[in-house]
Amino acid sequence: MEIRDLKYLMAYIIPLSTFLSIYMGGALSFLTVIVAFFIIPVIELFTKNDTENLSEQNIKSKLASRYFDVLLYANLIWVYGILAYFIYILQQYNYTSSELIGMTLSTGIMLGSNGINVAHELGHKSGFWPQNAAKLLLLPNLYMHFIIEHNYGHHLKVATPDDPATSRYKEYLFTFWIRSISQSFFSAWNIESNRLKKMNQAMWSYKNSILRFLFYQMIYIVTIMIVFSPFVAIILIASGITGILLLESINYVEHYGLVRRMLQNGKYEKVETFHSWNSDHEAGRIILYELTRHSDHHFKANKKYQILNHYDESPQLPYGYPTSILIALCPPLWFKIMNPRVEQWRKIHLEGH
Numbered sequence: 001m002e003i004r005d006l007k008y009l010m011a012y013i014i015p016l017s018t019f020l021s022i023y024m025g026g027a028l029s030f031l032t033v034i035v036a037f038f039i040i041p042v043i044e045l046f047t048k049n050d051t052e053n054l055s056e057q058n059i060k061s062k063l064a065s066r067y068f069d070v071l072l073y074a075n076l077i078w079v080y081g082i083l084a085y086f087i088y089i090l091q092q093y094n095y096t097s098s099e100l101i102g103m104t105l106s107t108g109i110m111l112g113s114n115g116i117n118v119a120h121e122l123g124h125k126s127g128f129w130p131q132n133a134a135k136l137l138l139l140p141n142l143y144m145h146f147i148i149e150h151n152y153g154h155h156l157k158v159a160t161p162d163d164p165a166t167s168r169y170k171e172y173l174f175t176f177w178i179r180s181i182s183q184s185f186f187s188a189w190n191i192e193s194n195r196l197k198k199m200n201q202a203m204w205s206y207k208n209s210i211l212r213f214l215f216y217q218m219i220y221i222v223t224i225m226i227v228f229s230p231f232v233a234i235i236l237i238a239s240g241i242t243g244i245l246l247l248e249s250i251n252y253v254e255h256y257g258l259v260r261r262m263l264q265n266g267k268y269e270k271v272e273t274f275h276s277w278n279s280d281h282e283a284g285r286i287i288l289y290e291l292t293r294h295s296d297h298h299f300k301a302n303k304k305y306q307i308l309n310h311y312d313e314s315p316q317l318p319y320g321y322p323t324s325i326l327i328a329l330c331p332p333l334w335f336k337i338m339n340p341r342v343e344q345w346r347k348i349h350l351e352g353h
Contacts, residue, residue, distance in 0.1 A: 002058075002061075005062075005065075005067065005068075005306075007286050008068070008071050008286060008289070009071070010283075010286045010287065011071070011113075011114070011286060011287050011288075011289060012074075012078065012114075013035060014032060014035065014036065014109060014110050014113045014114055014287065015075075015078035015079070015082055015110050015114050017031045017032045017035045017106070018031075018032045018082055018106045018107055018109070018110040019082055019085065021102060021103055021106040021107075022082070022085060022086050022089050022103050022106070022107070023089075025093075025095065025099050025103075026099065027102075028102075029098070029099045029100075029101075029102030029103045029106065030102035030105065030106065031102075032105070032106030032107075032109045032110060033102070033105050033106060033109065036109050036113070036287075036322055037322050037325070037326055040283050040284065040287060040320070040322050041320065041322050041323040041326065043283045044281040044282075044284060044319065044320040044322070044323060045319075045323075047281070047282060047283065049280035049281055049282070049316075050280055050282045050285070051280050051310040052310070053309045053310055054307055054309075059307045062304075062306045062307055063304065063306075063307065068304065068305070068306045071289075072118050072121055072122055072133075072289070073122075073129075073133055075114045075115070075118045075137065076133060076136060076137065078110075078114055079110065079111065079114055079115050079137060079140065080136075080140075082107065082110060083107070083140060083236070086103065086107055086235075086236075086239075087224070087228055087232055087236075089103075090228075090231070090232050090235060091229075091232070100235065104235055104238050104239050104242065105239075105242055107236075107239040107242075108238070108239040108240070108241070108242020108243045108245075108246065109242065109243070109246060110243075111141050111239055111240060111242070111243030112242065112243035112244070112245075112246030112247050113246065113287065113288060114137075115137045115138065115140060115141055115243055116137070116138060116141055116143060116146065116243055116244070116246075116247045117247070117250075117288055117289065117291060118134075118137055118289065119133075119134040119135070119137035119138045119146070119147065120146075120150060120291070121291075121304075121305055122134040122137070123146075123147045123150065123151060124151065124301055124302055125302075131147075134147055135147060135213075135216075139216060139217065139220055140220070140236065140239070140240055140243075141240040141241075141243045141244055141247075142217045142220075142221075142237070142240045142244075143240070143243075143244055143247075144213035144216065144217060145184070145185055145188035145189075145210055145213055146184070146188075146247075148188040148191055148192060148209060148210070149164075149165075149184045149185075149187050149188035149191065150165075151301075152191045153184070153187045153188065153191055154166075154184075155271075155298065155301050158255065158260075158271060158275065158276070158298055159255060159258050159259050159260045159268075159271070159275040159276075160259065160260055160268050161259075163255075164179060164180045164182075164183035164184045164187055165180050165184060165248075165251045165255065166251075166255040166258070166259075167180075167251065167252040167253075167255055167256045167257070168257070169256075169257035169339070169342055170257075170335065170339070171256075172331050173249065173328045173329060173331065173334070176248065176251075176252050177245060177248050177249075180248050180251060180252075181244065181248060188210060189210050192208060192209050196208060221233050221236075221237065224236060246325075249325045249328065250288075250291070250321060250325070252325075252328055253277060253317065253321060253324040253325060253328055254276055254277055254294050255276060255277065256277065256338055256342065257338070257339070257342035257345075258274075258275055258276065258277065258315070258342070258345065259346075259350070260275060261349075261350060271298050271299060272299065273295045273296060273299045273311040273313055273314050274295065274311075274313045274314055274315060274345075274349055275295065275298060276294040276295040276297075276298050276314070276315075277294065277295075277314075277315050277316070277317050278292060278293055278294055278295050278310070278311075278314045278315065278316050278317065279292040279316065279317045279319070279320050279321055279324070280292070280293070280310055280316065281319070281320035281321075283320065284320035284321045284322060288321065289305045290305040290306065290308045291305070291321075292320065292321050293308040293309065293310060295311055295314035295315075296308045296309045296310075296311065296314075315341065315345050318337060318341075
């Protein structure tokens with residue numbers, strides 16, 4: 001590990017700001033919203049993109065270091081610790097509607113960035129610990145089926161009309177949320193159904209991972225309702241939904257308008273480094289554990305976050321992920337900025353063949 005690798009500790013800014021938003025209350029209940037969608041975008045506007053790739057020696061060194069894995073697993077402590085603190089605070093004090101909205105949004109952003117996003121990274125690793133850590137991080141979002149759909153659906157079908165998580169050209173972010181969330185669940189169900197059929201296992205049984213996930217999520221919510229209150233359960237559900245919408249907003253900007261060619265044999269071309277939008281804005285890269293180098297992630301799905309590469313042929317977003325999400329919330333502005341880029345990309349990669 002090198003000194004500059006300490007930069008990944010900055011990913012804990014989101015849970016730290018969430019803790020402060022709950023602790024301080026008042027206007028600061030929106031602190032995580034401010035950090036994620038104001039402070040980080042401003043930093044990215046005034047800092048240069050980092051397109052540097054690691055040397056072979058550095059890659060070997062980073063792969064051998066457990067530091068990068070420890071950073072991921074530590075998010076279990078952050079996420080569940082802050083959730084426990086949030087529940088405690090909700091039981092102790094009466095808050096204004098504004099404070100509740102701010103704390104709920106702040107917690108939701110943390111559940112998206114340090115919950116689902118970290119679960120995404122761990123879910124690509126094999127073995128008992130990373131797989132179960134990923135599921136635990138998905139639990140508070142009530143989105144455990146993501147681990148199936150993402151690994152066995154999205155990575156196979158990305159940049160095709162068959163992928164729920166690939167946003168289509170001229171599709172609105174808000175309609176994408178509905179389509180992606182609903183179709184991703186049914187896609188995960190079909191993937192699991194096909195797996196069980198191949199194993200000659202009953203669909204409606206404990207062997208069905210989706211049914212187990214739904215059961216775990218139900219137990220999570222019912223336990224909170226019984227031990228604490230229905231009000232606390234509603235607040236945590238709202239936080240989980242916020243995390244889901246953050247994830248799906250990231251999906252939207254990562255894949256907007258990009259498609260793979262259909263080959264003469266009826267199959268799609270293989271996934272290349274130009275089939276996802278990238279952002280080399282370093283602040284967003286650090287906060288999201290290099291998720292913004294998304295082209296390399298899809299090109300080599302099992303590649304660890306600390307060694308992902310920049311590729312010159314990968315289409316680049318004009319702004320970082322947080323700024324891009326804000327722009328996507330205003331469809332006319334998003335289309336004005338992104339549609340010419342998509343059309344240029346298609347001329348090169350579709351019409352150019």
